[in-house]
Amino acid sequence: VTGNAPIGVFDSGVGGLSVARQFLRILPNEELLYFADTAHVPYGGRPLDEVRGFALPICDFLVANGAKMVVMACNISSAVALDAARLQHPDIPIIGVIAPGVQAALRQGARRIGVLATQGTVSSGAYTATAHRLDPTVNVVENACPRFVPLVEDGLSESADAIDAARTYLEPLSRASCDTIILGCTHYPFLINALTREAGDLFPADHQPRFVDPAGETVREAGVILADRAIAAPPSATPHHRYCTSGERAKFARQGPIFLGGPADDVIHVDLDSQERSYSLARLGRGVG
Numbered sequence: 001v002t003g004n005a006p007i008g009v010f011d012s013g014v015g016g017l018s019v020a021r022q023f024l025r026i027l028p029n030e031e032l033l034y035f036a037d038t039a040h041v042p043y044g045g046r047p048l049d050e051v052r053g054f055a056l057p058i059c060d061f062l063v064a065n066g067a068k069m070v071v072m073a074c075n076i077s078s079a080v081a082l083d084a085a086r087l088q089h090p091d092i093p094i095i096g097v098i099a100p101g102v103q104a105a106l107r108q109g110a111r112r113i114g115v116l117a118t119q120g121t122v123s124s125g126a127y128t129a130t131a132h133r134l135d136p137t138v139n140v141v142e143n144a145c146p147r148f149v150p151l152v153e154d155g156l157s158e159s160a161d162a163i164d165a166a167r168t169y170l171e172p173l174s175r176a177s178c179d180t181i182i183l184g185c186t187h188y189p190f191l192i193n194a195l196t197r198e199a200g201d202l203f204p205a206d207h208q209p210r211f212v213d214p215a216g217e218t219v220r221e222a223g224v225i226l227a228d229r230a231i232a233a234p235p236s237a238t239p240h241h242r243y244c245t246s247g248e249r250a251k252f253a254r255q256g257p258i259f260l261g262g263p264a265d266d267v268i269h270v271d272l273d274s275q276e277r278s279y280s281l282a283r284l285g286r287g288v289g
């Protein structure tokens with residue numbers, strides 16, 4: 001593995017772009033190989049075994065296509081597939097977003113953490129377990145938000161529906177007087193306007209919660225691992241990012257730049273269900289976008 005190899009990043013859809021955009025900002029020399037499993041989005045309401053069954057072949061695909069590291073930019077995958085993926089690829093560093101999210105919250109002094117996440121992540125109990133492992137005295141309240149992911153995937157993050165959903169999901173966290181709210185699904189940072197607006201109304205003015213997006217902390221952790229293993233991209237690198245989608249290519253090509261806040265170099269359709277799983281991107285060549 002050399003520094004020029006890409007970092008594999010994946011999610012069920014566009015949510016992981018909230019992590020990808022932090023890579024572009026914090027580690028701009030690193031090349032990304034992103035996989036959006038939009039054929040199966042949303043993951044959040046599915047049985048946890050089924051989600052693991054999606055996440056592990058995606059890791060295989062990213063590693064088979066040269067990834068030097070894999071970032072599960074998906075909370076539910078991080079909750080259910082991280083250990084199994086590390087066992088399958090012992091030589092490749094694989095990280096998730098849950099531990100970085102909790103660490104970021106604790107570092108900001110959180111005492112009463114609210115977690116907004118998908119149903120599957122909440123059922124897994126991963127946030128509460130991780131928080132209590134790091135600080136047994138912290139309070140954690142988790143709330144499942146099934147309406148959020150479809151709204152973000154459909155580009156409706158600023159709609160009246162999104163604002164109404166934000167209010168509904170924040171209410172229990174306001175009743176529990178949370179001081180910190182972790183965005184426990186990578187789609188949710190794209191709802192930050194609706195969330196801060198409704199929190200402004202629901203929480204007392206002098207006790208507004210801090211919202212934590214785990215993405216920044218995740219990318220910093222990735223940077224530390226790359227440096228430790230001496231596999232960071234050289235400063236001279238000119239990365240060419242590739243975005244694979246198992247769903248409709250045109251839709252992702254349209255959405256990607258909006259969520260990334262910049263161009264998505266190549267967008268490629270990849271069907272992991274019908275292709276052999278070591279399916280090589282090299283055969284598609286570059287410049288497909």
Ligand code: DGL
Nearest residue numbers: 012015043044075076186
């Ligand atoms: N964005 C993913 C997460 O962070 C999954 C969302 C979904 O597909 O339900 O959990």
